[in-house]
Amino acid sequence: MSLDPPPYLATLQNNIRQRPIPWDGAARAGTITESQLAKIRAVDKVRKEQRKQVVESDLDGYRILFVGEPGTAGVLESASRRSDVVQYVLVLLSDLFDSVPALAKALFKDSDPYQHFLPLLAHSNNPEDPIPLLTSTVLATLMANAKDESPSTEHALPLILSYLCSLTKNTNDAGLQDIAVMEYSSLLYGRSSRQLFWKQRSExxxxxxxxxxxxxxxxxxxxxxxxxxxxxxxxxxxxxxxxxxxxxxxxxxxxxxxxxxxxxxxxxxxxxxxxxxxxxxxxxxxxxxxxxxxxxxxxxxxxxxxxxxxxxxxxxxxxxxxxxxxxxxxxxxxxxxxxxxxxxxxxxxxxxxxxxTTFDEYVAEVQSGHLRWSPPHRHQVFWTENARKILEFENGEIPRKLADIMKKPWENDKAVLAIACNDVGNLVKEVPEKRYQLEKLGLKTRIMELMQDSDENVRWESLRALGGWLKYSFENN
Known part of the structure; x- marks a missing residue:
């Protein structure tokens, strides 16, 4: 699924493309080799079709340029001390992935094409440093184009997701959030990546x-x-x-x-x-x-x-x-x-x-863990017809769930407690001989506590519910 890059990323990449890099000086200083320089010049600042032709005719050579091979360092490794060169190479690689999708698969000829990219995600603690962001873009495109599910990708993906999650949490910069979310989208190309994404759901x-x-x-x-x-x-x-x-x-x-x-x-x-x-x-x-x-x-x-x-x-x-x-x-x-x-x-x-039925709707509502003033709660006929059924459903699942709901303080939605008290009161009223079942769940004690609640409606409904217990206690005496 191809999406246009967010403006912030596109602007950053354009600025880096336009920066002059003293390539000859970098070669003389040993930052890059003459062979690496020749390959970069063959695809740098040329038409897209020419770039595609050059890379496709030498996929193995460009694989070695970017990720190296035993005994030969890749350009990111050899130029690691030159941030300007690293930034330029990362943007160039993104452009090549766009022009030559086959390059992504070619990089997987070695067992682990990620080893020199992953450290760049933690290049510095400076949030203005573009290298981690550019690296995540390269890695997301690499994975999306190659659709690789090898052990090396399974190892790398959680690290990339952790970096991107730090961008989504940056609520002060919607541009960075958008970049991260778009890269998430490109990574969810298969079941394995989606399962890993879900496994890290807290992030x-x-x-x-x-x-x-x-x-x-x-x-x-x-x-x-x-x-x-x-x-x-x-x-x-x-x-x-x-x-x-x-x-x-x-x-x-x-x-x-x-x-x-x-x-x-x-x-x-x-x-x-x-x-x-x-x-x-x-x-x-x-x-x-x-x-x-x-x-x-x-x-x-x-x-x-x-x-x-x-x-x-x-x-x-x-x-x-x-x-x-x-x-x-x-x-x-x-x-x-x-x-x-x-x-x-x-x-x-x-x-x-x-x-x-209305009974099914009520059960679904209680099982959801949240109550609202839906029609059954205030409908006396509903309780007359269904109270015993509610108590007996799935060996008492519903009163147990009501007890769980009432244990919470519900500071942002006190109506839930008022409704739960209403329901418990109706159960006691309609099936008084089962009130001990409710007491064993701690519901009577909790209702007595809620008589001191700060919310007036909760106090009123808890008082009404307790009235049912008191009524039958007096009658039995």
Whole structure:
């Protein structure tokens, strides 16, 4: 997948191309050999077609130029003390990869073409030093063009990802973030690289999710939660209004996660458990400013839901995705692929909701680990018909899950505690003989603690819930 380089990188490379390098002096000083100089001059500042012809006719010679061979140092090794030469060679190699894709595969004739590149990722602690950035660009292109899955690539990839993750965390420079995310995209060319990317998700995926949350208005400093933001419509879209996330960066982050979603069967459940991905994407879809971002959102959701229907379709219903898809269908869509993805998603969700009852929706909500004031909570008929079923479902899974939910403080969303107290109170009211089952889970004790909570609604619902216990205690006395 070829993408134009971000402006910052393109400008840096152009500036380096235009710098005069005293090649003859470098050769006299022994920085490079006469043979290396001849090969560089044969492809430097010549037309692309001529460059392609020269390299293709001597692939082995250019392999040795850049990575060396036993007994012969490559130019990066021999010129390691000259930063200007190293920078120039890195840009030249990027240009050659672009002109001659076969060169990337040729470098793998040796067992490890990375050994003289990887140290350059840690060239200095100066963030202004261009060498690590140029090196990451070379390595990402090398891997993408060669599509190599050898042990040397498996060793090098985590190191490259760790360097790129340091750029994605640079929230003060969206240009560097965009470079890193684009290089991520070029690296996710196969299953092996995607699995390694997921294995390092605390470094790779987490910063991307933070960018998307910021775009959705749920930045780390906002104090908002995805669940509360998802209940309100916002206007305007992303660029300039979505937490300062530019449309280009947004698109590239969505592209990377779309590529990752091809491993949905293995990682989909964890992706939702750890990042609330279905809820986040539903909110992003609501705000999506362009068809190209909408298409990536829909396609990623489809990949996730199709591969994990039993777990993620309930999450999609809880996030109100079906109603949102109806709204998206009402937009004037011009992309036929987007329309196809939309239709497939709608059909999948419609088929699922046809067979699901209110009880199923309630169970899915509790299993999601987050509660909202959906209709069942306040509907007395629901509790009359389903309270016993809820207590007996999967040997008491639902009250255990309610206990887990209530253990958390929910500082940013106190409504969750109020709803949980409401539910426990209804269970006691409808099936009083089972209240000891709830007491063993610590629910009565927790409800008594919540009577002192700072939130008025939590105090009220906990008092109502405790009233059920007290009522039956008095009656038994």
């Amino acid at each position: 790779t995926v987490t910063p991307l999710i933070e960018i998307l949350k910021k775009a959705a208005g749920v930045g780390a400093d906002s104090g908002a939660s995805l669940w509360s933001v998802n209940t309100t419509l916002r206007s305007g879209g992303f660029e300039g209004l979505g937490g300062g996330v530019g449309l280009q960066l947004l698109y590239h982050v969505l592209l990377v996660l779309w590529q990752l979603s091809f491993e949905a069967e293995e990682i989909g459940d964890d992706l939702d458990d750890e990042y609330d991905i279905v809820l986040l994407y539903t909110q992003l879809l609501r705000l999506s400013p362009k068809e190209k971002t909408t298409r990536l959102l829909l396609s990623t959701l489809y990949n996730l839901l199709e591969a994990n229907p039993s777990t993620l379709l309930p999450a999609a219903v809880l996030a109100r995705l079906p109603a949102l898809l109806q709204n998206v269908g009402g937009r004037h869509l011009t992309d036929p692929d987007l329309q196809e993805d939309l239709d497939k998603l709608k059909e999948m969700l419609e088929e699922y909701t046809k067979t699901k």
